Amino acid sequence: MKFTDEELIVVEKLEILKNEAGSHSPGIFTFRQKLPELEIKIDACFLSNPYATDLFIEYFNKEILETGKIRDLLECYPSQNGVIAEILADFLDINAKNIFIGNGAIEIIQAVIHNFTEKKIMINIPTFSSYYEYVKEGVEVVYNELSKKEDYSLDIANYIAKVKFHRPDTIVLINPNNPNGAYTRVSDVQRILDELWFVKNIIIDESFIHFAYESKNYQLVSMANLVEDNPNLIVIKSMSKDFGVAGIRAGYGIMKKEYVQTLLSNGYLWNSNGLAEYFFRLYARSDFAMRYDILRVRYIIETLEFIKELRQLPYIKVYPSMANFVLIELTNGILASEFVAKLLITYGIYIRICDDKIGLEGQFIRLASRSRSENNYIIESLKSCLEMNSVLDMVNETVV
Amino acid sequence: MKFTDEELIVVEKLEILKNEAGSHSPGIFTFRQKLPELEIKIDACFLSNPYATDLFIEYFNKEILETGKIRDLLECYPSQNGVIAEILADFLDINAKNIFIGNGAIEIIQAVIHNFTEKKIMINIPTFSSYYEYVKEGVEVVYNELSKKEDYSLDIANYIAKVKFHRPDTIVLINPNNPNGAYTRVSDVQRILDELWFVKNIIIDESFIHFAYESKNYQLVSMANLVEDNPNLIVIKSMSKDFGVAGIRAGYGIMKKEYVQTLLSNGYLWNSNGLAEYFFRLYARSDFAMRYDILRVRYIIETLEFIKELRQLPYIKVYPSMANFVLIELTNGILASEFVAKLLITYGIYIRICDDKIGLEGQFIRLASRSRSENNYIIESLKSCLEMNSVLDMVNETVV
Numbered sequence: 019m020k021f022t023d024e025e026l027i028v029v030e031k032l033e034i035l036k037n038e039a040g041s042h043s044p045g046i047f048t049f050r051q052k053l054p055e056l057e058i059k060i061d062a063c064f065l066s067n068p069y070a071t072d073l074f075i076e077y078f079n080k081e082i083l084e085t086g087k088i089r090d091l092l093e094c095y096p097s098q099n100g101v102i103a104e105i106l107a108d109f110l111d112i113n114a115k116n117i118f119i120g121n122g123a124i125e126i127i128q129a130v131i132h133n134f135t136e137k138k139i140m141i142n143i144p145t146f147s148s149y150y151e152y153v154k155e156g157v158e159v160v161y162n163e164l165s166k167k168e169d170y171s172l173d174i175a176n177y178i179a180k181v182k183f184h185r186p187d188t189i190v191l192i193n194p195n196n197p198n199g200a201y202t203r204v205s206d207v208q209r210i211l212d213e214l215w216f217v218k219n220i221i222i223d224e225s226f227i228h229f230a231y232e233s234k235n236y237q238l239v240s241m242a243n244l245v246e247d248n249p250n251l252i253v254i255k256s257m258s259k260d261f262g263v264a265g266i267r268a269g270y271g272i273m274k275k276e277y278v279q280t281l282l283s284n285g286y287l288w289n290s291n292g293l294a295e296y297f298f299r300l301y302a303r304s305d306f307a308m309r310y311d312i313l314r315v316r317y318i319i320e321t322l323e324f325i326k327e328l329r330q331l332p333y334i335k336v337y338p339s340m341a342n343f344v345l346i347e348l349t350n351g352i353l354a355s356e357f358v359a360k361l362l363i364t365y366g367i368y369i370r371i372c373d374d375k376i377g378l379e380g381q382f383i384r385l386a387s388r389s390r391s392e393n394n395y396i397i398e399s400l401k402s403c404l405e406m407n408s409v410l411d412m413v414n415e416t417v418v
Numbered sequence: 419m420k421f422t423d424e425e426l427i428v429v430e431k432l433e434i435l436k437n438e439a440g441s442h443s444p445g446i447f448t449f450r451q452k453l454p455e456l457e458i459k460i461d462a463c464f465l466s467n468p469y470a471t472d473l474f475i476e477y478f479n480k481e482i483l484e485t486g487k488i489r490d491l492l493e494c495y496p497s498q499n500g501v502i503a504e505i506l507a508d509f510l511d512i513n514a515k516n517i518f519i520g521n522g523a524i525e526i527i528q529a530v531i532h533n534f535t536e537k538k539i540m541i542n543i544p545t546f547s548s549y550y551e552y553v554k555e556g557v558e559v560v561y562n563e564l565s566k567k568e569d570y571s572l573d574i575a576n577y578i579a580k581v582k583f584h585r586p587d588t589i590v591l592i593n594p595n596n597p598n599g600a601y602t603r604v605s606d607v608q609r610i611l612d613e614l615w616f617v618k619n620i621i622i623d624e625s626f627i628h629f630a631y632e633s634k635n636y637q638l639v640s641m642a643n644l645v646e647d648n649p650n651l652i653v654i655k656s657m658s659k660d661f662g663v664a665g666i667r668a669g670y671g672i673m674k675k676e677y678v679q680t681l682l683s684n685g686y687l688w689n690s691n692g693l694a695e696y697f698f699r700l701y702a703r704s705d706f707a708m709r710y711d712i713l714r715v716r717y718i719i720e721t722l723e724f725i726k727e728l729r730q731l732p733y734i735k736v737y738p739s740m741a742n743f744v745l746i747e748l749t750n751g752i753l754a755s756e757f758v759a760k761l762l763i764t765y766g767i768y769i770r771i772c773d774d775k776i777g778l779e780g781q782f783i784r785l786a787s788r789s790r791s792e793n794n795y796i797i798e799s800l801k802s803c804l805e806m807n808s809v810l811d812m813v814n815e816t817v818v
Contacts, residue, residue: 038500042687045495047695051505064494071493078492083483092478092693093471094464095445095664100438105451121521121667121689128685152684264495265692267521284552285528287442289521291691292665293492295447 019356019407021363028056029359041147041374049368059366062386062396064264065196065226065343069313069389071262077300091292099286102298103278106270109302115275116245118282119298121289123225123256123269128152129281130252130271131188134219140186142177143377144170146196146223160184163377164200169337170345170377171200178213188219193241194226197372197384199339201230207241211248221252225269226341228260228314229321236315242272249274257297259342260314268294317342321387327397328385333404345372348381352407358383365399419756419807421763428456429759441547441774449768459766462786462796464664465596465626465743469713469789471662477700491692499686502698503678506670509702515675516645518682519698521689523625523656523669528552529681530652530671531588534619540586542577543777544570546596546623560584563777564600569737570745570777571600578613588619593641594626597772597784599739601630607641611648621652626741628660628714629721636715642672649674657697659742660714668694717742721787727797728785733804745772748781752807758783765799 021029035044035052043063049056082088096102099119107114120126131139131152140160141149150159162180164170172191181189191210194201202210207222214220222241232239242253253272258264268290290298300306321342328336333350348354354371361367372382387393421429435444435452443463449456482488496502499519507514520526531539531552540560541549550559562580564570572591581589591610594601602610607622614620622641632639642653653672658664668690690698700706721742728736733750748754758771772782787793 039498042498044501045497046490047494048497048501051497051501061494066493068493071489075489075492089471089475090446090665092475092663092665093466093468094447094461095658096667097445097448097451098439098442101444101448101451121525121691124688125521132685148687154684258495263492265490265492267496267688267691284554285532287548288524288667291521291667291693293691293693 019352019360021356021359025359025363028053028363032359032362033355036371041151043370056362057366058362058368060388060392060396061368062388062392063368063370063384065259065341065386066262066264067228067260067314067317067342068262068392069317070260070310073306073309073313074261074263074297074300077306078296082296091296094292095288096290096292096295098288099282099290102290102295103270105298105302109307110242110272112242112245112272113275115278116272118271118273118278118286119290120269120271121291121294122258122267123223123254124148125289126254126269126271127223129286130219130221130254130273130277133280134277135188136218138184138186139188139190140181140184141190142172142192142195144197144372144375145190145377146192147374149190160186161377164195166379169200170195170198171338172202172206174202174206174209178210181214181217186217188221189214189217190221190223192223192225194230194339194341196226196341197343197370197375197378197382198337198345199226199341199343200337201340203232204239204241208244211244211251215250218250219252220248220250221254223254225254225256225259227255229318229342230340231318236318238311238314245272245274252277257301261297261301261310263297266293266297267291268297317387320390320393324387324393324397328400331397331401331404333408334400343384343386346383346385348383350408352381352404354381354383357381357403360403361399365403367396367399419752419760421756421759425759425763428453428763432759432762433755436771441551443770456762457766458762458768460788460792460795461768462788462792463768463770463784465659465741465786466662466664467660467714467717467742468662468792469717470660470710473706473709473713474661474663474697474700477706478696482696491696494692495688496690496692496695498688499682499690502690502695503670505698505702509707510642510672512642512645512672513675515678516672518671518673518678518686519690520669520671520686521691521694522658522667523623523654524548525689526654526669526671527623529686530619530621530654530673530677533680534652534677535588536618538584538586539588539590540581540584541590542572542592542595544597544772544775545590545777546592547774549590560586561777564595566779569600570595570598571738572602572606574602574606574609578610581614581617587617588621589614589617590621590623592623592625594630594739594741596626596741597743597770597775597778597782598737598745599626599741599743600737601740603632604639604641608644611644611651615650618650619652620648620650621654623654625654625656625659627655629718629742630740631718636718638711638714645672645674652677657701661697661701661710663697666693666697667691668697717787720790720793724787724793724797727793728800731797731801731804733808734800743784743786746783746785748783750808752781752804754781754783757781757803760803761799765803767796767799
């Protein structure tokens, strides 16, 4: 790709910023603080349903801002962990004592891996990096490398065999997986649970499960209700993606009562903020739930259209996904770092480069589905960027 | 104290609620959920500067609500821990690598005690219970019982001798102390640091330090800047009390770089929510800081007046305090549990009963200073409640 001198300075700054953020992308506030000269029009790095954000804000305006209740949310201590768990219990049809409330799913991942993983953890790669980064000193990490040939989907038989061979005490399955979106069906998860009953902790991360479906009417799936019969199952649920409220920090984990008790016995007392408590109370209300579900399905359908259009573009391979994002491989010799920089500088679109993801071989980016109009802008920009590159390539070839 | 049958039912419910909350008081949201029949007019259990809340809300309205930026705060991922630390570094004149940002001070207490306390911790009692509750299995807790005769203040020479005798690897000093408000001067803290250089972790919890002062102009004190020369010092700072934003969950710890690095190497990545990030950015701004300081001093002065008036009331002993609350001992045979219930049911004032505080012998309550008008209402109610009790006592005596 071609860059002007001015652009090259930005490319360099981007590189530094990315390195500082480690294996995660710098967020939008960090961006504004460190690269104020860049205007981000669309944050397609950010994996959230924007329609759900709209809905939450509608309720928040009406019930919290217009009533003046915002002061209470800011000023007062939120309820303790167990009280919020009670609010969710009825709605989820899960015993409150099996529910652990987290300051975002990330806190639950940390809590579970720090407290319950003993010696060996098996992690599918590519994956969300915190799962191996949060492992404590002395714990062995075994990677189950998902096959590129199989589009990084999980081969159940092979997986079960590998777990039986390595005998880890903890295994992790993100479903649908991040960063590729491959989905493992309930029947396959049940098979894993049945055959791997001897594994101490089976973590299923359902952060993106609201975008997956098994029936034609896109009905919600979840493995959370399997915890009662499978005490080694731990289901972790982020609320940031499906409800579009990452800034609130809300998540929960479903796990055996003893685990919840262990965590609460010496920590995690007031780990929800006032907004998170309001969110959880709203989440458990049927009026909100009904309206949310309509927007969830709308977003799934639009994401399917988005993926379909992406597949028409040249020089890229779009991997199968049941999440609200797609993993894209750049072919034709395009470098991911340059492509990401170009999209950001020229089109104001911020996307996730995947060069830090272990287990991915090639030039990969991860692209989030946003609102329909944003998705259209993304498609047009990608098209123009890819075609421009191709034209420049031809020019170069002619010159040579 | 006398209760009607109706009141007795509420007294019973209060008892249950308190037991469920363990060694902390149930918050206002929990109260509304579980005891909707009770109207709390004044939450004098709640230790915060209401004028600072007003100031924060003024900025929040203008900069976040009126500009529509609230959506970003709710929707987007907040910055990572180290990025927020950088925002504070200049303002605090402390290296960013020495700053650990917490989801409330409580998260930092948990992190420090779980990760750095090895075998033995010494804790002054009475105290904030999390310090001993968060101790992990296998760690020995040594209590340094503060003397009632000395109004539960810290006797430095005795303290140093006791630490030298017991050789704990961690000691904790809340300054001013909770629940009594006794303050240890900088010179005494320096003496502790000098003589106890061999202690691995000296935790100073400065959650209430904005209400303490050593000079006549109420200038802010802090031990945070001593961390550079005393690598065993860990200063923990809640923002909930002084800034009146407990619902936001914001705190920070100042500690040696290796400790911050250890904590961040496998956790605490996105532990601030969007509101907390906004708060920290505001906290570090000189325009906000200047206005805040005026309100801090106003609140200190009003609190001094409040304490002076409390001292005029009969049947109570008011302990010396440099915090925004006072520890009160009920004399004349009044039971704390009955007094708390009466104030709540008859006057709508919620205060902290201290019957769960180990190290306190007698009938104790802790009373927060609120706004001037609320303080006046509290004084009048206390007066009436105490006098009524005295009249009833006389009636009873006459009957007998």
